[in-house]
Amino acid sequence: MDQLLANAVDQVITSRHSVRAYLDKPVCPEILKDILTVASRAPSGTNTQPWKVYVVQGKKRAELIRQVCDAQLQMFEKPSLAEHHQETFAYYPEQWISPFIDRRRENGWGLYGLLNIQKGEKEKMARQQLRNYELFDAPVGLFFTVNKAMGIGSKMDIAMMIQNVMLAAKARGLDTCPQAAWNHFHKIVSNTLHFPEDEELICGMALGYADPNDIVNTFITPRVPAEEFTVYVD
Numbered sequence: 404m405d406q407l408l409a410n411a412v413d414q415v416i417t418s419r420h421s422v423r424a425y426l427d428k429p430v431c432p433e434i435l436k437d438i439l440t441v442a443s444r445a446p447s448g449t450n451t452q453p454w455k456v457y458v459v460q461g462k463k464r465a466e467l468i469r470q471v472c473d474a475q476l477q478m479f480e481k482p483s484l485a486e487h488h489q490e491t492f493a494y495y496p497e498q499w500i501s502p503f504i505d506r507r508r509e510n511g512w513g514l515y516g517l518l519n520i521q522k523g524e525k526e527k528m529a530r531q532q533l534r535n536y537e538l539f540d541a542p543v544g545l546f547f548t549v550n551k552a553m554g555i556g557s558k559m560d561i562a563m564m565i566q567n568v569m570l571a572a573k574a575r576g577l578d579t580c581p582q583a584a585w586n587h588f589h590k591i592v593s594n595t596l597h598f599p600e601d602e603e604l605i606c607g608m609a610l611g612y613a614d615p616n617d618i619v620n621t622f623i624t625p626r627v628p629a630e631e632f633t634v635y636v637d
């Protein structure tokens with residue numbers, strides 16, 4: 404075994420975490436291209452490579468943020484508007500069960516606790532939710548799509564590619580936050596970014612240099628020990 408290689412890979416995997424505050428520092432186009440090129444080595448069923456990635460920066464980024472933040476703010480004012488902003492696929496279950504709901508709650512309250520947001524503080528929660536649609540100030544937004552004609556397996560394929568993007572970014576000193584939050588606004592995203600009709604948004608992602616001084620980035624999530632989810636079958 405090449406211990407140095409194992410250490411380097413483990414270090415990249417374990418140091419990645421979702422970053423929700425970024426510096427106003429641009430990402431070099433060559434680095435971005437390298438990340439996407441490396442990430443494309445992800446496996447996919449019969450090598451279909453069903454992914455597409457839309458890179459959003461500068462004016463387009465500003466336009467998208469403005470449009471989606473406006474829609475979200477209108478929705479806060481008038482919750483019935485939510486029916487116009489449904490996801491194309493249900494990422495989460497309708498009926499939650501334990502232990503997943505418990506982990507979800509622990510995650511949510513952990514983050515809110517750090518940000519000093521208490522139960523019932525709807526405005527503060529709404530403000531934090533809105534941060535998603537500002538890309539947490541990251542200079543780069545990535546939007547991942549697959550062709551609608553492809554099966555559910557294509558979501559597995561693109562998920563592996565997305566993880567590669569996050570790891571390749573981390574190895575280059577960049578951080579990320581995958582964002583399903585954008586899926587509610589897929590109509591606005593697809594119109595603004597000019598997706599062809601046959602493409603489905605899988606998720607967005609913030610990418611940039613982490614702000615080391617923002618408390619939100621100290622949020623590190625726990626994991627269940629491997630012994631708890633592993634079954635060695637005799």
Ligand SMILES: Cc1cc2nc3c(=O)[nH]c(=O)nc-3n(C[C@H](O)[C@H](O)[C@H](O)COP(=O)(O)O)c2cc1C
Nearest residue numbers: 419420421510535580581582583584585606623624
């Ligand atoms: C597909 C996917 C979608 C996610 N969507 C969001 C999101 O919309 N907003 C957000 O703040 N975090 C989002 N996350 C980040 C998760 O909350 C985070 O991965 C989880 O809490 C584990 O923490 P870690 O990434 O820091 O290890 C998403 C993660 C995944 C994998």
